[in-house]
Amino acid sequence: MPEASPAGRQLTRTPLSGLHERLGARMIEFAGWWMPVQYSGIVEEHRAVRERAGIFDLSHMGELVVEGPGAAAALDALVTCNLATLEVGQARYGVMCLPGGGIIDDLVVYREAPERFMLVVNAACHAKDLAWIEQHLAGTSVTVRDQTQELALIAVQGPQAQALLSPLVEGADLDALGFYRFTGATVAGIPATVSRTGYTGEDGFELFVEAGKAVALWEAIMQEAGPAGAVPVGLGARDTLRLEARYPLYGQDIDETTTPLEAGLGWVVDFPKGNFVGRHALLQQKERGVLRRLVGFVLEDRGVPRHGYALVEPQGGAPIGQVTSGTLSPVLQQGIGLGYVPVDRAAPGTALAVAIRDRLHRARIVKGSFVPVRTRGRSQKSAP
CATH class of the missing domain: 3.30.1360.120 (Probable tRNA modification gtpase trme; domain 1)
Incomplete structure (x- = not known):
């Protein structure tokens, strides 16, 4: 009930x-x-x-099965990662984009058979993902089935x-x-x-x-x-575990107003594979350069950054961005967070500040995950 x-x-x-x-x-x-x-x-x-x-209950995540003659090619046209090189029994992280390059959702694609795939999608995006895929498969021999x-x-x-x-x-x-x-x-x-x-x-x-x-x-x-x-x-x-590993959360760190190139997810965008929804816009953005980047930062003062707090210049407090995710790291016992800043303020080591209530708390941008990522092999959601 x-x-x-x-x-x-x-x-x-x-x-x-x-x-x-x-x-x-x-x-x-x-x-x-x-x-x-x-x-x-x-x-x-x-x-x-x-x-x-x-042990986690993740049963709220959506599971969508895409199958039928031509399923591999049809799905490859909707996601940024390359499914042609995905083996049966292998999974791959990627994103689906709007024509303008904004991220509809990040997801994991499982190849169950040559022409059958299971997509694990975010709970908050389940309905729109299903509608988006159905729209693009209309009139083909490929079907999508909701197994959530x-x-x-x-x-x-x-x-x-x-x-x-x-x-x-x-x-x-x-x-x-x-x-x-x-x-x-x-x-x-x-x-x-x-x-x-x-x-x-x-x-x-x-x-x-x-x-x-x-x-x-x-x-x-x-x-x-x-x-x-x-x-x-x-x-x-x-949430605190994924943030220490610097994995993005849809709805906070990435959404339809952000592109994978801005979010540090360029490694899941396979331009050489050919056309996919959003490719043209992303290729243009790559050629001209992004104007902002998602960065990770650590606080050098005591404090806890939270979603929505302002990122500012350390001297004078001029606003340069906003915290998208933040917490007190249980491992580091230090405030950590993610947020978008102009590309000329995004280099590791750059000083900035977080406006927490009526005080500015010193911070600096860091590269990579906040704690060591100990997955077997290369992380599928690593950040630069």
């Missing part, structure tokens, strides 16, 4: 919502879903993932993720499963797709399973979690 939000809107429950409530999680509305924001506490959950492992309600998605992330899951997995060798690769297996006797992907900056796995089997799978994982020191993790720590 849908959950009513404080504003009276009906929220969608994941197959695990009742279990989260029984565990005492604090539940909130997120993108129309009833989701756990924290269990024991954001900092404790964050540190568990960095040091041991955490049929599937649950459970993630196990952290340096102990493989050790935790290995006793439960049959039919797959987790050690041989490369980063951004996936395979079919049984986990605790339950058929699942096991993918070595994640959003935390740690090694880990995402498990796609039939919605009706989600509770049994979660409980089996939690039985192994105790000895491993793993804990359930909510959306709060998921």
Whole structure:
């Protein structure tokens, strides 16, 4: 049964919502879903993932299956990454753009068969992504099918993720499963797709399973979690984890007003592959140069940057940008954030300030992730 939000809107429950409530999680509305924001506490959950492992309910993410004769070419024309070089059993991060280059959504494409793909999209973009894809596939032999309600998605992330899951997995060798690769297996006797992907900056796995089997799978994982020191993790720590790894969040760091080139995602734009929606505009922007860039910064004074705070010149306080994401890093015990600034103020080491209430807090721009990214192989969401 849908959950009513404080504003009276009906929220969608994941197959695990009742279990989260029984565990005492604090539940909130997120993108129309009833989701756990924290269990024991954001900092404790964050540190568990960095040091041991955490278990996440990601069933609010959208799953769209695109298939049929010509599916590879049709989908390749909608995303910036190159699907022609994507192998069956391999996943790839990319974005879909508007004709003007703005980002409709960032997503992960899984090649399940030569002409069948699964797209994992952001919950807040699910409806518009589906409509956009249907519009561009109209009149072709390619179909798009929404599997969001049929599937649950459970993630196990952290340096102990493989050790935790290995006793439960049959039919797959987790050690041989490369980063951004996936395979079919049984986990605790339950058929699942096991993918070595994640959003935390740690090694880990995402498990796609039939919605009706989600509770049994979660409980089996939690039985192994105790000895491993793993804990359930909510959306709060998921956000601080992804920010420490400098992964962008749709709706804050990227949206339809930002382009992948401005956001430091030029590495997911494959111009040589040929035409795709937004290519012409992005090629023009590349040739003339971007006017702003998404940068990462650390505070040199005590303070916590938050979304919407002004980024200003350190002397005089003239505005130069705005914080898109910010937090107190549980690992660094230091304020960190992302924000757009003019390209001539975007070099690593550049000094700036964050306006927090009535004070300017000194900050400097840094390169790359705020903490080491420990995924297996090169990060699929790394920043320059």
